[in-house]
Amino acid sequence: MIQKSTTAETADLAARDLALVKQVLAGEPACVDRLVERLQCVPAMIRARNRRWGQALRPDEVEDLIQDCLVVLWKKLGTFAGLSPLEHWAHRICSLEMMNALRARDRHSAAGTEVVESVPEPCQEELVATDRHRVGEGLQQLGPPAEDIIRLKHFEHLTFDEIARRTGTAVNTAKSHYYRGLRRLRQVLQGLAPEEAA
Amino acid sequence: MTREPDPKYETLLQELLLGERNLDSPEVQEMLSSSESCRDLYAELRELQGDLEASGSETRSEIDQAVRDTVPADRDRVAQVFHQQSSAQTRTASTPPRRSGGHLPWALAAGFLVLAGFWFVGRDDAPSQAFLGSGSIEGLAPVGEVSDYETFRWRGETLASGYYELRIRDLQDRSRTAKSVTPLLEPEWTPTSEERAALPPAIEWEILWYDASRELVSSDRKSARRSP
Structure with missing residues (x-):
């Protein structure tokens, strides 16, 4: 779990995360569970981002996005360089995936293939x-x-x-x-x- | 749009933005008073630094909140995907390259393993997981359009250790779990007529198989809908 920590602790955490990822990539099954512990916050992270975005994605789209993000995170594990803790790395990738999902949905609706409910005007927040x-x-x-x-x-x-x-x-x-x-x-x-x- | 600053001020501007120079130093004051482009660029980059700080703060608070909001179902879901991906990766890595000829020894070895497997599973003391062999589980029914949700069945056998968990979600709103049944030891579950009536018209059901230490072994998802 990410706590308020000093930069030295964060650096240590990022280095340990890099070691963990290397073990996972080397095929050590027990390490997958440790990775799960670290990234179990991903679904909540995506739900939180969607809330912040005024529920831009429907609940079923959020569920699909969570599934896609988890697969993408796994496939991109090899790109994790240990510069920041795993949660921060995952947050960055999930944000990008959410952006892509919104763009894809917009393209889809612009092409007239789906009737999308009218989206309310965004509030100041x-x-x-x-x-x-x-x-x-x-x-x-x-x-x-x-x-x-x-x-x-x-x-x-x-x-x-x-x-x-x-x-x-x-x-x-x-x-x-x-x-x-x-x-x-x-x-x-x-x-x-x-x-x-x- | 701001014009490019005078090159002679680049270093000074960099030092100012990195916090290595104070705004009230004479050199900085001279730069800002004599160069409009430097003044404008500095203001824009300071604003950008402020936006970056705000974005960083928002990211950290979002992550902290997500860690607090994580529920057990999230962990199961992440575990399911990662273990599936890990298994697929292992299978790919262990697949031998195709070679021409020399298949007979492999065929004999495979035949022997199949026979040995039948013998092993047939033994009374064989662990239940041996039936599933590859460690995967598969939903069998209901799938697609059905008259009603009679019995939920999946490929597996009665478990001597570990358990199954059945989760049924509304296909229109998969964030809502309509029904969760656990622990199940049999590879099937039949809802009562009341439970059946309470299920949504279209569902996604997920069967999860846990071992005795509550670790997820395998899972599968299927969807079904009642015919109108």
């Missing part, structure tokens, strides 16, 4: 959630290393020394990636073509 969602979407477009470094800075509150240790880069390189990533993110969010890759 939902509009704020949409803005934050755009930030997350923009971050995903950045890709590593800028995305990882910005997330470690603002989502995990790491110092640049800690980020450098966690990502195995020099402190100045981490700072440079952060600054350039921030500028690219601003452009991405403005709908401009990003500058050359950092």
Whole structure:
């Protein structure tokens, strides 16, 4: 369970998570149960995100999304780099999958293949959630290393020394990636073509 | 849209945004007062940093809340998917590459194993799980359109250890469990007429097989609907 913890504890947890994932990928069955313990919060995570989004998905769509996300998480285990705890990694993937599900549903309804009930106008809280969602979407477009470094800075509150240790880069390189990533993110969010890759 | 800042201020702007320079330092003040583009860019990037902080805070609180809101059924569901994926992965990894010729020894070995399996399952002291062999379970009925939900049946046998759990959900709202029956030892369950009447017109039913230590061994889902 994720508790309020120091960055050192979080780093330790992320490192232990990476070891766990490697054991799971090596086919150690007992480790699958430990992975289940860590990621059993995924269904609640998706339900919470849907609530925050003003029930954008119907209950049956949420159930399908949960199923899809669990399969995707399993298939993407090999991409887990141990930069943040497993729950954070899963949250990022589930958010992306939810975004894709909403887009697919919109495309489906735009093509006139399904009658979709009218969606109520979003309230102020939902509009704020949409803005934050755009930030997350923009971050995903950045890709590593800028995305990882910005997330470690603002989502995990790491110092640049800690980020450098966690990502195995020099402190100045981490700072440079952060600054350039921030500028690219601003452009991405403005709908401009990003500058050359950092 | 903000114009690109003067290159001579890039380092200073970076240091300011990284918190390595104070806003009231003379160099920063000079930059902000003399360069409109730097001033605008700094304001935009500070706002972006604020949005990132808010997004990070929201993510952390969402994860904490999800950990608190997790219910036992969520754990079962995650376990079911991960164990299925793990089994599929193991099967794929252990599948030998196809080779031309030399099939006879394999065929003889397979035949021997099948005969040995029949002998083993036929013994009185054979554990019940041996019947299921591959460790998988399969829902048999009701499936598709049926006149009514008479008896729920699945491939398996009477369990000497462990138990089955049957979950029935409304197909229109799968987040709602209409009926849950556990522990079951027989590979079937027949609802009473009242229980049958209370079930939704279209259902998804899931059968879960747990071993004696309450670990999920296998599960399967099927859907059915009453004919109008």
